[in-house]
Amino acid sequence: MQQAVLRHFPEVQAVYRFKHRDEGVFFTRRCFNLFVESVKRASPKLPIYLPNDTRNSYAQLISYPDFHELTISLDERDWLAGACPFFSPEYLDYLSSYRFKPSQVKATFNAKPGDDNLGRIEIEARGPWVETILWEVPLMACLSEIYFTTVDTDWSYDGQVEQAYEKAKTFLGADCMFSEFGTRRRRSFHAQDLVVSTLVRASKELAEKGKFMGTSNVHLAWKHQVLPIGTIAHEWYMAIGALKGYEHVNGVALDIWENVYPNSLLLALTDTFSTEAFYKDFVSDKARAERWKGLRQDSGDPMIYAPRAKEIYESLGIDWREKTIIFSDSLNVEKVLKLRKQCEELGFKVTFGIGTSFTNDFHSTSSGGNQKSKALNMVIKLAEVDGKPCVKISDELTKTGLLSAVVTAFAVESYQWLQEDSADASAKLLSQVSQQLASFNFAEGFKNLTIQYPSANFSPDPNDVKINMLWILSLTFSLMSTFFAIAVQQWLRRIPLPEATDDHFSVAAAGSGGSRALPCWAAAITAIPKS
Structure with a gap:
């Protein structure tokens, strides 16, 4: 995306903010200090474990170079030009001269009440969009690795190679096309390197069906000589919405992107402002829908995605069997196999971008491998461009609370209109003082006879x-509707439903002959994406 930003928005200023979603998981102050040191100066020495290591023996200690010293070599540039022919020479020149600027990153440790050693971390990256766009992935990967080598150390690399190989074997055996997308939330660089090397080996040894497409980690793609894989991200739509307005924002974002990549990378991410909102723009331009190669699902219920996409393509008179759907939301083996089967039956080409399930699938050693060692549930999102707030809705019902957050932001801003502006108040006060001084005089007995205004x-x-009344009402209704939808979904999940048909929206009709048929309003809510 950096090339697209460089071409169309080189002067735009951006702010990125970190959010850790697990309220009950805290970072230690040591973890925070090591993270700050790794960003501001040289990366701290971190334990790196070889596959046969145990958690109690460090194989070696290494120190990565400073962030501001990172650059691509001439050999890497030449390889990148061949692997990614859609990168222009001008962009490769820019990338060769690019250097991280640690001064753009601010990190804060907020101690937990009653425990100064534990707390939550705030991270903000601020600067030109074309520069700060590259901070998200390394900051998250760095924090994750430090956390799992200093805070949660109840895990080991034992069985990681075998586990990755078995997953690859299952996917290849099911004729799946898949990529590794796990850099941001990986357990460590070593873990991701193990996974990618294992996937490459499995794809060579089990080459009859399926295909390992590549990795989103460009360095590992170069190291293992596979394709670097990437797609358009949410922040592209978010920024364009903030900069250009939200009317037809999806169509505008697609057009600008296509201007940069007219013959490649044309897989549209649909859920930034909800997939149904995306489709309103998508169906308005049949020629554009034909040019774009497919769609990407990244939130909501994946099982309703392909059937709905088929309906959209059919309404445009476009052969959906020529289109590709890429799934990339919290995938695991079971989900991939179900989606592969469904898309095969519908006629879609399908591929999968698998992240955390590859690079951070660990179990705690203290439980004997019976309990998960959970990955950090964290994100870094684009928060502002040129001082304008950015928003993302998605198809995840539990994330629709973001709408309430957006309304709250506007309500807080507009509430200030009900209070007198401090500058106006100061001006009035100074004017009153000036008038009183001008009227000051002395009479007999030197009494103050100033005029009172x-x-x-x-x-x-x-x-x-x-x-302000409308904003408060909007916030109230937003919270009530979200709460109601979540409550009804939880209730519906307890009711045995008739077996799903090809049409995931006809469940009520399918069950109408039984004694447990759902009312129409309940059937409608089952169509809401589930968390």
């Missing part, structure tokens, strides 16, 4: 009051 009370504009 009444002060005017501030009163907000009636329109501002009405706007």
Whole structure:
């Protein structure tokens, strides 16, 4: 995406912010200090384990170079030009001269009440969008590796190679096309390197069906001589919405992207502002829908995605069997096999971008391998461009609370309209003082006879009051609707439903002959994407 930003938005300023979603998981102060050191100076020495290591023996200690010293070599540039022919010479020149600027990153440790050693971390990257766009992945990968070598150390690499090989064997045996997308939340660089090397080996040894497409980690793609794989991301739509407006934002984002990549990377991410909102723009331009090679699903219920995509292509008179769907949301072996079977039956080409399931699938050693050692549930999202807030809705019902957050932001801003502006108040006060000084005089007995000027009370504009009332009502209804939808979904999951048909929206009709048929309103809510 950096090339697209460089071409169309080179002057735009951006802010990225980190969020750790697990409220009950805390970082230690040592973990935080090592993270700050790794960003601001040289990376700290971290334990690197070879496959036969145990958690109690360090194989070696290494120190990575400073962030600001990282650059690509001439050999790497030549390889990148061949592997990614859609990169222009101008962009490769820019990338060769690019250097990380640690001063753009600010990190804060907020101690847990009652325990100064534990707390939560805030991270912010601020600067030109074309520069800060590259901070997200290394910051998350760095924090994850430090956390799992200093805080949660109840795990080992034992069985990781065998596990990755078995997954590859299953996917290849099911004729799946898949890529490794696990850099951001990987357990460590070593873990990801083990996985990619194992996937490459498995694809060579089990080459009858399926295909390992490549990895999103460009360095590992170069190291293991596989394709670097990437797609358009949410922040592209988010930034364009903030910069250009939200009317037809999906269509505008697709057009600008296609201007940069007219013959490649044309797989559209659909869920930034919900997939149904995306389809409204998508169906308005049949020629564009034909040019784009397919769609990417990244939130919501994946089992309703392909049937709905087929309906959209059919409504446009486009042969969906020529299109590709890529699934990339929290995939595991079971989910991949189900989606592969469904897409095969529907006629779609399908591929899978698998992340955490490859690079951070570990179990705790203290449980004898019976309990998961969970990955950090963290994200770094684009928060602002040129001072304008960025938003993302997605197809995940539990994430629709973001709408409430957005409304809250506007409500907080508009609430200030009900209060007198501090500059105006100061100006009035200074004016009153000036008038009193001008009227100052002495009479007999030197008594102060200054004139008293009444002060005017501030009163907000009636329109501002009405706007604030509407924002508060919007926030109230947003929270109520989200709560209601979640509550009903939880209730519906306890009711045995009739077996799904090819049409995932006809469950009520399918069950109408039985004694447990659902009312139409309940059937409608089953179509809401599940968390």
